Amino acid sequence: MNVEVLYFAGARDISGKDRESVDLPAQVKSIASFLLWLSDRYPDLTPHIPSLRIARNETFADNDDLLAANDVLAVIPPVAGG
Amino acid sequence: MTQLVAIRTEPLSLDDVIAAVTRPDAGALATFSGLVRNHADGRRVTLLEYEAYASMAEKEMARIVAAIEAEIPDVALAVLHRIGRLEVGEIAVVCAASSPHRDEAFRACRILIDRIKETVPIWKREHGPEGPYWVGWRDARCSPDTESGHAGHAHGHEHGQNHRHTQDGGARLSSPHLGPAGALTGQGVAVLTVSDSRTSANDKSGQLARKLLSEAGAVIVKAAILPDDPSQIAQWITDHARVESTAALVITGGTGIAARDQTIEALSPLLTRTLDGFGEAFRRLSYDQIGPKAVLSRALAGVVETCLVFALPGSPKAVELAIRELIIPLLPHASALLRGQSVHHHSEHEHER
Numbered sequence: 001m002n003v004e005v006l007y008f009a010g011a012r013d014i015s016g017k018d019r020e021s022v023d024l025p026a027q028v029k030s031i032a033s034f035l036l037w038l039s040d041r042y043p044d045l046t047p048h049i050p051s052l053r054i055a056r057n058e059t060f061a062d063n064d065d066l067l068a069a070n071d072v073l074a075v076i077p078p079v080a081g082g
Numbered sequence: 083m084t085q086l087v088a089i090r091t092e093p094l095s096l097d098d099v100i101a102a103v104t105r106p107d108a109g110a111l112a113t114f115s116g117l118v119r120n121h122a123d124g125r126r127v128t129l130l131e132y133e134a135y136a137s138m139a140e141k142e143m144a145r146i147v148a149a150i151e152a153e154i155p156d157v158a159l160a161v162l163h164r165i166g167r168l169e170v171g172e173i174a175v176v177c178a179a180s181s182p183h184r185d186e187a188f189r190a191c192r193i194l195i196d197r198i199k200e201t202v203p204i205w206k207r208e209h210g211p212e213g214p215y216w217v218g219w220r221d222a223r224c225s226p227d228t229e230s231g232h233a234g235h236a237h238g239h240e241h242g243q244n245h246r247h248t249q250d251g252g253a254r255l256s257s258p259h260l261g262p263a264g265a266l267t268g269q270g271v272a273v274l275t276v277s278d279s280r281t282s283a284n285d286k287s288g289q290l291a292r293k294l295l296s297e298a299g300a301v302i303v304k305a306a307i308l309p310d311d312p313s314q315i316a317q318w319i320t321d322h323a324r325v326e327s328t329a330a331l332v333i334t335g336g337t338g339i340a341a342r343d344q345t346i347e348a349l350s351p352l353l354t355r356t357l358d359g360f361g362e363a364f365r366r367l368s369y370d371q372i373g374p375k376a377v378l379s380r381a382l383a384g385v386v387e388t389c390l391v392f393a394l395p396g397s398p399k400a401v402e403l404a405i406r407e408l409i410i411p412l413l414p415h416a417s418a419l420l421r422g423q424s425v426h427h428h429s430e431h432e433h434e435r
Contacts, residue, residue: 008135009205010219032303033327036270039301046296048219050273050305055203058138063272063303064325074135074203078218081134081163081204082116082175082195 001028003067006074011052014044015075024067031056032063034073051078086160087143089136089204094162099178102160108180110187114195116175118168122217126210132165132174135203139163146197150190157181157190163204174206265410267299269329269417272322275307276315276335276345277396282307287334287401291394294405295332303328310336315348323352323386329417331389332409335396337380345393346380353384353391360384360392360412364404371399388420 001024007015028037031054039046054061055074067073086102096113103111118130147159161177168174175198179191198204206217273295275288285307292302304322308314315336322331336345350356360383368376381404383392390413394404 006135008203009133009207010216013216030326032270032325035303036268036301036327040268046301050292050302051218055135055138058135058141060201063322063328074138076135076203077205077216079199079201079203080206080217081132081139081202082199 011075099160103158103180110184112187112191114177129209131207270303270327271300272304274333312344312348323389331391355385357383
């Protein structure tokens with residue numbers, strides 16, 4: 001399943017890129033399994049996983065939300081606006 | 083009056099948000115400006131670099147504005163947030179709220195800035211003598227918790243087989259090839275601390291649980307703290323147990339016999355299978371450490387959906403004992419059984435090939 005992944009702030013520093021198109025393995029069906037995949041792809045992100053939120057198509061997603069083809073998944077580190 | 087909610091790259095002016103909410107029926111107008119300050123937590127700050135997921139940030143700010151306008155009748159709100167490199171003294175955010183009377187305007191303005199800081203996808207990188215860092219990110223990178231986690235990880239690989247209690251330690255490892263260091267590789271685990279007093283800053287047991295589980299290769303998909311409230315605990319368990327990639331929930335705290343200890347009350351009714359042996363083995367091991375007081379823990383494990391749920395006492399010693407001696411050795415095999423994967427057959431086939 002093809003998705004677009006966006007990386008911001010500290011997550012971008014670790015991934016080394018703003019965005020990438022990826023073909024997720026078939027077993028990656030939910031936000032939680034996407035986090036597992038992310039941790040596998042970028043081991044340095046692993047300690048940060050509990051503090052990351054994933055936005056799916058510009059809306060914060062829950063861990064059990066399911067993914068769909070062509071989703072835009074944004075990796076959101078702790079926010080610090082204001 | 084025009085709706086004004088936006089991310090800007092150019093300098094902000096309070097006049098813009100004031101104009102956006104000024105109207106004849108509003109006798110009160112409250113504003114807030116957030117400025118770049120020259121210090122943060124004792125560090126000197128010379129420059130802030132703001133970044134946003136702009137399209138989502140604008141949607142999220144509009145959602146917040148609409149929610150507050152619905153909650154507090156007759157208020158109108160406007161907000162602008164700047165991104166880019168801002169010097170000390172420059173304005174990062176301006177908010178305005180108008181309403182017929184002052185109470186609502188003050189209140190709405192305050193709620194607006196609070197919620198913006200909480201959820202809008204905007205980040206800032208502080209620059210100063212100590213070098214740049216993303217605000218909020220450092221906690222995860224530099225806390226004693228994860229620092230020792232990294233060190234411990236390497237240590238775990240090197241000395242993985244030198245597990246304590248060597249008499250039968252080896253036999254408990256479900257995957258003798260990997261040893262404890264990699265035993266939980268690829269397993270998603272959610273960790274919950276139950277406590278009326280702990281916060282993320284002093285949650286020693288939760289931090290320890292996360293460290294030990296990540297050292298063993300697990301991915302902590304969620305970490306949370308909840309008060310000793312059975313309905314909140316039960317809701318958390320239900321929500322997280324149904325996530326297909328979460329192999330286990332590890333809960334610390336609330337397993338004692340005091341009136342406020344409610345974790346077992348919350349968990350028991352949700353279990354479709356109870357693993358009595360977990361509590362028995364835990365208390366048996368705990369007895370060696372603390373003697374008869376071990377029986378005062380109602381530590382419990384069982385199954386919710388296809389997820390293993392472990393309820394441990396809140397003390398760091400108990401957490402370490404349960405995770406090292408029971409959860410890490412048990413989880414991969416137990417989880418595979420629950421998901422109908424036959425680990426043994428699988429590995430035999432691997433060998434045959």
